[in-house]
Amino acid sequence: MNGRQMFLQKILMDKSKQFDNLMKYSMTRDSKYLKKIEEFYHVIGEVDRAFKYKLFNNLLEEFNLCISDKKENTVANILDLYARIYSKVEELNEKLKDENCGELKNSKHRRSFVRDEEILVIDDDILLLKLIGKSMKEQGYNVILCSDPFEAIDILKERKISLVILDMILPNIDGFQMTKIIRKSNPILPIIIISERDDLKTKINALKIGADDYITKPIKKGEFYARIDRTLDRVLNYNVLSIEDGLTGAYTKDYFWERANEKRALYSRNNVVFSIAFIDMDNFKSINDIYGHLIGDQVLKCFIKALNMTLRNTDLVFRFGGDEFIIIFPETTEEKAKRVLERFKNKKNCNGCNDTECISLSKTYFSAGITEIKGKDDTVEELIKRADIALYEAKVNGGDVITIYKD
DSSP, rough: OOEEEEEEHOOOOOOHHHHHHHHHHHEEEEEEEEHHHHHHHHHHHHHHHHOOOOTTTHHHHHHHHHHHSHHHHHHHHHHHHHHHHHHHHHHHHHHHHHHHHHHHHHHSSOOOOOOOOOEEEESSSHHHHHHHHHHHHHHHEEEESSSOOOHHHHHHSOOOEEEEEEEETTTEEHHHHHHHHHHHHHHHHOOEEESOOOHHHHHHHHTTTSSSSEEESSOOHHHHHHHHHHHHHHHHHHHHHHTTOOOTBBHHHHHHHHHHHHHHHHHHHHHOEEEEEEEEEETTTHHHHHHHHHHHHHHHHHHHHHHHHHOTTTTEEEEEEETEHHHHHHEEOOHHHHHHHHHHHHHHHOOOOOOTTTGGGGOOOOOOEEEESSSSOOOHHHHHHHHHHHHHHHHHHHHSSSSEEEO
């Protein structure tokens, strides 16, 4: 099964799970179930862009438009979107099955899809390099060929390479040394070493210095492509799943930039306003000093849990670092965003914490700076800068204050 089919099968397998989430929301009105659906739709959108299906363009925007003040309308809207998504998926799944049947009749190895990730192949054997390049391009891979390892280092600096395949024997440097050089500049870039040496010691050494895989010559095409796909799919899955902060459950800082730029692009197209809030806990250092860091960690968890219970299901919370958080308020002016945070500030509590050692959130205080997008030339960086200035003003005024940025 190729990467595209795996993607579609994953969506089909999760069909009942997403329907269950919607039914649970319908019965409880708990926004966490809508967040689960939203996260799943985001994964679909990410993989859709990676494979360039263009099947689920603006999926998150469609989902956000489904949300209504009335629970019944929200459920009905999402059910309609749900039906449209799975209709597309099932139609495309059948189409791919038909294509694969045709491919099997015509060729043993040829694949029916193209991978967009750039793969750098390094080998000083020009003839072998060209043969590998030709074979990989025929299989739909996006390949950059290089016979000079030092030129390859420049390519790695200039291009967004997703995988390096390098020969063990290179001029003036070996595969081990080359792997170490790559690892210094990029600790997570996947590397596959190919070599004529088949002894266990060499394979172990290659893996120890940072290679992700080791393939012996002569290269068997089917195995070669399977290992490449496995490596690239693992990276894709890692990129898709690494969006949540491990401690608090808030989204990560890297994920913030992606979602904020999505909202900015939506504003540029449709003038859909959004606001951000920069939050900092006022007395978190004293909590750590008095109660210890373990209790401090628990306070952060409870703070985000309580915050998410107050926010709307469309609002997104990101951990920016330490006890600093950013919230994106879609389709919300800065004044409305302030009212939401004021409501949280006045009513925050630890309901559902179930941790007897956690100090009450009533003893914790925070300040926030808020701003909204000001125009089509406004950038995410400028938004953060303004929110940070407003946060600083709140701190200067004694803390436990929510401030809107003013020119």
